[in-house]
Amino acid sequence: MRKNTVLSKEDIKRYSKYFWIFIISCVLFVTLIIVATGFGIFGELPSFRDLENPKSNLASVIFSEDKTELGTYYIQNRSNVRFKDISPNVINALMATEDVRFLDHSGIDFKRTFTIFFYNLIGKKQGASTITQQLALNLFSDEGREKSTLKRIPQKLKELIVAVKLERNYTKEEIITMYLNTVDFGNNSFGIRSAARTYFSTTPAKLDPAESAVLVGILKGTSMYSPTRNPERSLGRRNLILQKMASEDFISDETAQSLKQTPLNLKFNPSSHSEGLATYFRAVLKKDIQQTFKELSITKADGSNYDLDRDGLRIYTTINSKMQRYAEEAQQEYMRTLQNQFNQHWKGRDPFKGNENLIKQGIRRSDRYKALKEEGLSDEEIQKNFETPTKMEIFSWRGNIDTLMKPIDSIKYYKMILRNSLMSMDPKTGEVKAWVGGIDFEHFKYDQVKMGTRQVGSTAKPFTYAVGIDNGYSPCYQVNNVPYTVTGYGEPWTPRGHVAKEGYLTLRQALALSQNYITAWVMQQVGPTAVAALAKRMGITSNVPPYPSIALGSFEASVYDMTGAYSAFVNHGIWTEPTYLLRVEDKNGNVLFERKPKVVVALNPQTAYVMTYMLKGVVEQGTGARLRYRYGVTNPVGGKTGTTNDNSDGWFMAITPQLVTGIWTGCEDRAIHFRSTGLGEGANTALPIFAGFIKKVYADSSLGITKGDFEQPPGGVTITLDCNQYRQSSEGREGGSSSSENLDDRLGF
Structure with missing residues (x-):
């Protein structure tokens, strides 16, 4: 039988005492722990200043001119x-x-x-x-x-x-x-x-x-x-x-x-550094900003250096996101077609016959080779590794492909991939609107707009003609289109060339048809020193030696420099440095530095305007005519195609009143190229990309790019551009004779 237990008053009092002791002890313990925590016994607490400025990795944001985020630099996005x-x-x-x-x-x-x-x-x-x-x-x-x-x-x-x-x-x-x-x-x-x-x-x-x-x-x-x-x-x-x-x-x-x-x-x-708009531009921009911080000794208040990946900077650029997208789309659309042409062109042939060293160089430059070397493998073992099929992801214009391939075959595969770059800028402000440094940043990191240089070919001819115009030669001046040797400037130099049209051609016709012999004749009259000096004034930063051959573009230059140079023709002779960065702010909006373009008076305004007239001739009746008859761009547009020896490089420099655009196409190595000029010339490898780009730009009225003609310089134009009027004027000055024979004698032919 269970016995009832009755608590006495003393028991209740005792248990109550224990209960309150327990409760008070818990409260005191918790209070003690909280106080100890507050004093940092269990680790330092963040101060109010820390709370005001919490440490977090903030991505730096890149903005386009039209207030679109182009991308970010980050450790944490x-x-x-x-x-x-x-x-x-x-x-x-x-x-x-x-x-x-x-x-x-x-x-x-x-x-x-x-x-x-x-x-x-x-x-x-x-x-x-x-x-x-x-x-x-x-x-x-x-x-x-x-x-x-x-x-x-x-x-x-x-x-x-x-x-x-x-x-x-x-x-x-x-x-x-x-x-x-x-x-x-x-x-x-x-x-x-x-x-x-x-x-x-x-x-x-x-x-x-x-x-x-x-x-x-x-x-x-x-x-x-x-x-x-x-x-x-x-x-x-x-x-x-x-x-x-x-x-x-x-x-x-x-x-x-x-x-x-x-x-x-x-x-x-x-989000990826290899994806999104303007990937090549963003990579170049990052290095530029870091270098500027270093050169200007720009640091944070505590003396530490700014970190673009962590400090949440705001970077304002001149890139127009719509133009950038149109440029990238135009490149992708045409390069698929061009790559197919290239592949069919070489089908059944070995492009590396006689170029075996390219494969050896490619192996030694590859990340795989460097990694295997670090592991201590011998050259024989590395060669065997490159001959062993392995799983890999390769680039294609249809998207990345997972495949089984020998690494040495992947080297050959990538050597046969055509590369391309494009830059478009406002010739008056110098602001760069589109920058496509390559075909795929994930697989080909090297920027071909500013970091890379290639032979410029016939796109250099306008420099020689501009010096000629500046020295009093008219675009209507006629020269016999026959082989010509330049003398008096070192070794005699006779350019190779084809005659697109026999007989006497005006300088405008000669430039339009890209005739080497007449270009050499102009070089003889003005001298290579003057031409090289003009190229440098127009922003070419690479070496331009004062040799006669620079008339045909024997020197190398970047797309960035060449586009900037052509902008001086449109901007009445004033070269404005191509500018893509406006300013950089810290995360609180304080301006760290601003960028202002350099300005140089490179050319006489009259001469510059005449050059736009001559460059329009290239599109109207010369090597760039397919821009009109094939692609339907009929408004006033000027340009110059360029094709280097063996069709290794194809160029097209295009000018409109509001945009100047430079485009280059070629393989990684100049030894790999189209075998025929019909396919390898700039009119086929570069011009179509401009056509695709500018048509998209014209179709977007929000961009404000019109189809008007080039503006004359202040005060108008005193140089005669109508060749019929020029001929009549010349004959009138010689007593009214209309004999072409007498005219030729007077002109020194």
Whole structure:
């Protein structure tokens, strides 16, 4: 029989005493721990200054002239956004899921804490951290939430203290904005701005409720709820969040039910240094900025150097995102066709016969060779490795291809890939609008706009003709188109060439038809020193030796320099340095440096205008005529084709009143090229890309590029451009004779 036990008053008093001792001890212990945490016993707490300036890797953002993000430089792809630029849908989805009483508590939600404590006691694990606490953890812990209970307790206490500090010093809007700017959304996207761009190709301000729910859902587990890796889980999580948003009256039940029936609708745009617009330009720009910081000794307030990958700089460029896209599209569209022509042209033939050293050079320059050398392999072992088939991904115009290939065959394959580069600029301001440094940055990193130089061929001829015009020769002046030897400037020099049209040609016709003999004749009259000096004044930075052969482009130059040089013809003789960087600001908007272009008076305005007239002749009746009859570009456009020895390089320099564009095409090695000029000339390898580009530009009225003619220089033109009038004037000065024989005698033929 069970005996009833009755507690005496003394027992009750004793137990009550023990109970309160326990409670007070717990309170004192917790208080002691909190105080100890506050004094940094368990690790230093962030100061208020640290909270004001949280350490986070902010991506530096590159902006185009039309306020489009061209890309970022980053270790973590993170860029901040202001509260007013975040859609309310994001805020509502976050609060409904993570912290419904966010607007009411002071950093710690005690009601939720005790509720979660109860759930955990009965075996239902729940998180108790508020948004403010999660932000606190993000700000002072790079490693995230500790898994060990012993380590988690002091971390939790720090989290609580920092959360209270945050609530005292920041508004709710600032706290939730900081939170959304610091969280990881997976796929190398840190912060809501990067996430919106990566998953939906939009901005935070334009995110709808469903998109917002997807992104907030990722925060529960960047891998588990990733819409790209686990779309079904992501969809389920999104629908749960939509239901929570409806429960909190952020959206209606009808809206939630409707949105839950829709797919994820991703517009996945992963961030990569090898993807997106202007990849080559961004790589060149980064080196330029780093070099400028070094040259100008620009440092942060604490004396440390700026880091483009971490310091959240804002970089403003002259690139127009639409023109950039049109240029890249034009290149891709035509280079597919040209590569097919090249492949068919060499089908059944060995392009490396007699060029075996190219393969050896390619092997030694490859990353594979360098890696094998570092492993200590002998040359014989390396050669065997290159002869052994292996899995690899190779470039093609149909997309990357996974294949099994001998590494030595991949060397040959890439040697046969045609390369191309393009730059387009405003000739008056010097601002670069489009920059395509190569065909695929992932596989071919070398920039061919500014970093690379190639022989310029006949695109150099206008320099010689410009000096001739400047010395009083008329574009209507006639010269017999026969072989000519230049003497008096070192060894006698006779250029090779073909006669496109026999007999006497005007200088304008000779340039239009790219006739070497008449160009040599002009060089004889003006001398190579004057031509080389003009090329340098017009911005050619590479070596231009004062030899007669520079008339035909025996020297090398970059697309960047050549495009800048041609801009002086359009800009009334004034060379304005091609400029692509306007200014760089720190993350707070303070200007670190600005870039202003150099300006040089390179040429007489009258001469410059005459050269635009002569360059129009190239398109109207010369080597660039297919721009009109094949591609339908009939408005005033000038240009000059260029083809180097053995068809190794194809060029087209194009001028319009508002844009000057330079294009080069060729293989990595000059020894690999088209075997016929019909296919290898600049009119076939470069001009069509300009045609595709400029037609897209003209079709977009928002760009403001018109089809008008070139402006005459101030004061008009005194040089006679009408050759019939010129002939009559010349005959009149000689007594009215109209005899062509007498005219030829007078002109010195």
